[in-house]
Amino acid sequence: MTLTPVQLTRPASTTDAFLRQLVARVPGGSPWHLTEVYTGQLLVELPQSTPDDIERAFVKSRAAQRKWAATPVRERLAVFKRAHTIFVDNARTVTDLIQVESGKNRLMAIEESCDPPMVMSHYLKRAAKLLAPTRRGGPVPMLTSSTEIRQPKGVVGIIAPWNFPFATGISDAIPALMAGNGVVLKPDNKTALSPLYGVQMLEEAGLPEGLFQVVCGEGPDVGPTLIDNADYVMFTGSTATGKVIGERAGRNLIGCCLELGGKNPMIVLADADMPEAVQGAIFGAFGNTGQICMHIERIYLPESRYDEFKTAYLRKTRDLDVRAAYEFGPEMGSLVSVDHMRRVKSHVDDAVAKGATVLCGGRPRPDLGPAFFEPTILEGVTKDMLCGVTETFGPVVALHKYRTVDEAVELANDTDYGLNASVWGSDITAARAVAARIESGNVNINDILATAYAAKGTPSGGFKNSGVGARHGDQGLLKYTDVQNMAVLKKQVMGPRPGQDPDKYVTSMLSGLKMMRRFRIR
Numbered sequence: 220m221t222l223t224p225v226q227l228t229r230p231a232s233t234t235d236a237f238l239r240q241l242v243a244r245v246p247g248g249s250p251w252h253l254t255e256v257y258t259g260q261l262l263v264e265l266p267q268s269t270p271d272d273i274e275r276a277f278v279k280s281r282a283a284q285r286k287w288a289a290t291p292v293r294e295r296l297a298v299f300k301r302a303h304t305i306f307v308d309n310a311r312t313v314t315d316l317i318q319v320e321s322g323k324n325r326l327m328a329i330e331e332s333c334d335p336p337m338v339m340s341h342y343l344k345r346a347a348k349l350l351a352p353t354r355r356g357g358p359v360p361m362l363t364s365s366t367e368i369r370q371p372k373g374v375v376g377i378i379a380p381w382n383f384p385f386a387t388g389i390s391d392a393i394p395a396l397m398a399g400n401g402v403v404l405k406p407d408n409k410t411a412l413s414p415l416y417g418v419q420m421l422e423e424a425g426l427p428e429g430l431f432q433v434v435c436g437e438g439p440d441v442g443p444t445l446i447d448n449a450d451y452v453m454f455t456g457s458t459a460t461g462k463v464i465g466e467r468a469g470r471n472l473i474g475c476c477l478e479l480g481g482k483n484p485m486i487v488l489a490d491a492d493m494p495e496a497v498q499g500a501i502f503g504a505f506g507n508t509g510q511i512c513m514h515i516e517r518i519y520l521p522e523s524r525y526d527e528f529k530t531a532y533l534r535k536t537r538d539l540d541v542r543a544a545y546e547f548g549p550e551m552g553s554l555v556s557v558d559h560m561r562r563v564k565s566h567v568d569d570a571v572a573k574g575a576t577v578l579c580g581g582r583p584r585p586d587l588g589p590a591f592f593e594p595t596i597l598e599g600v601t602k603d604m605l606c607g608v609t610e611t612f613g614p615v616v617a618l619h620k621y622r623t624v625d626e627a628v629e630l631a632n633d634t635d636y637g638l639n640a641s642v643w644g645s646d647i648t649a650a651r652a653v654a655a656r657i658e659s660g661n662v663n664i665n666d667i668l669a670t671a672y673a674a675k676g677t678p679s680g681g682f683k684n685s686g687v688g689a690r691h692g693d694q695g696l697l698k699y700t701d702v703q704n705m706a707v708l709k710k711q712v713m714g715p716r717p718g719q720d721p722d723k724y725v726t727s728m729l730s731g732l733k734m735m736r737r738f739r740i741r
């Protein structure tokens with residue numbers, strides 16, 4: 220294969236001066252070379268934060284957080300109303316940054332730029348209610364009350380991956396900040412630019428300076444100090460790293476939310492609309508170059524419709540427009556790095572060595588860019604192959620046949636992961652019944668992932684090895700708070716009065732319990 224150097228002009232917004240200004244807020248020295256994925260050329264030198272830098276970032280955020288927590292919720296939310304407009308107005312610049320640092324295609328990048336505004340919109344409607352004190356009954360009617368008060372945790376440490384750097388870095392910070400917390404974010408080195416721009420836009424909207432800090436470095440270098448200084452950790456990344464983070468958070472007795480990997484199945488039922496299922500599977504396997512935690516790596520098809528699906532799917536996959544461009548057009552871009560491309564290739568090579576068949580794709584494409592890999596469909600994948608059991612996280616998908624729906628459900632559940640699943644069928648009631656049997660935090664019917672992920676009012680998280688806790692929904696904000704139970708007793712009536720016969724006290728207490736039950740007093 221001949222290697223044609225990729226000739227590309229970087230998006231106009233990504234000037235050297237702009238990129239240097241973005242990374243200037245990262246404390247540290249000994250820079251890391253952040254490169255343009257499509258060409259491998261240096262974009263900017265990214266400072267690497269030392270443990271001292273990270274501790275200082277927490278001190279700064281904590282100082283700003285005390286004032287922020289004392290700011291009325293209404294005023295805190297006003298910052299995000301302004302931020303929503305700023306984020307939407309600058310979506311194209313965000314898209315440019317996401318593209319240069321991740322190599323994804325433009326459509327995917329602009330869709331990612333929309334995630335933080337969607338999260339802001341949702342919590343702008345919901346946060347005031349969730350954060351308002353809730354008065355509950357006390358143990359003695361009329362004389363006692365208990366109020367549930369939501370206090371911010373303090374400073375939240377967020378560790379984000381490279382596949383959706385802007386969405387995971389900024390969207391997960393929004394409810395934490397609304398709840399009155401400070402944030403120290405550690406993005407992946409490869410993709411620090413778009414989250415840094417997100418912080419800049421939040422400050423432009425009025426977020427107090429210092430409240431939202433960004434530190435950079437390799438995970439094992441930065442992680443321990445970050446977790447040891449945080450009051451809560453929000454982590455998105457691989458299951459292996461999630462276990463390391465969860466262990467350390469547990470030792471420090473702080474809470475954590477872990478959003479981890481998947482090996483997500485798609486079940487096509489016999490009555491599915493096949494053209495729609497095929498189109499869905501194109502996005503499911505190859506959207507974001509197969510680097511979406513909720514994307515599809517296993518497709519289960521009824522024997523009766525296997526060939527029909529396979530023929531149409533292969534044709535569409537072979538026709539995909541795969542290339543490097545900063546314009547709309549390509550349907551698939553690059554993988555994030557040459558290292559990751561090699562990992563994806565190793566999964567395909569391992570499968571082939573153990574007997575799988577490559578129906579299409581299967582090769583790196585250095586002629587398109589250093590980290591390009593062809594959209595790949597495999598047949599005959601088994602559980603003794605790497606890609607049969609672990610997440611490949613690239614544009615590689617395996618087709619499987621099933622005889623009965625029970626068998627399809629069993630195969631779909633035969634995994635340690637449980638992040639997302641997709642069920643396709645015309646009879647929605649029947650499809651729902653199948654979906655309910657899948658051990659997965661998200662199940663989309665007649666869609667791959669967007670319907671569940673964009674439903675910001677519903678918590679989204681993983682079962683089994685795919686995570687702990689959830690983002691979105693009420694719990695996506697409340698997890699960043701501690702509950703304070705503020706109880707008031709207007710007159711001291713509890714316990715025996717001085718000199719009271721203990722038997723009489725017990726009798727009156729027990730009859731009081733019955734009365735409270737009868738009148739439904741809690």
Ligand code: NAD
Binds near residue numbers: 461464480481512
């Ligand atoms: P990763 O676990 O290697 O890294 C994620 C982040 O953790 C990076 O910022 C990295 O620098 C940091 N990190 C690595 N080791 C660390 C350590 N010991 N201590 C602290 N931080 C550490 O994952 P990745 O390869 O960057 O991202 C891809 C993975 O993320 C995939 O498994 C994907 O499924 C998952 N993901 C999950 C979701 C979700 O919502 N469930 C969303 C996006 C990505």
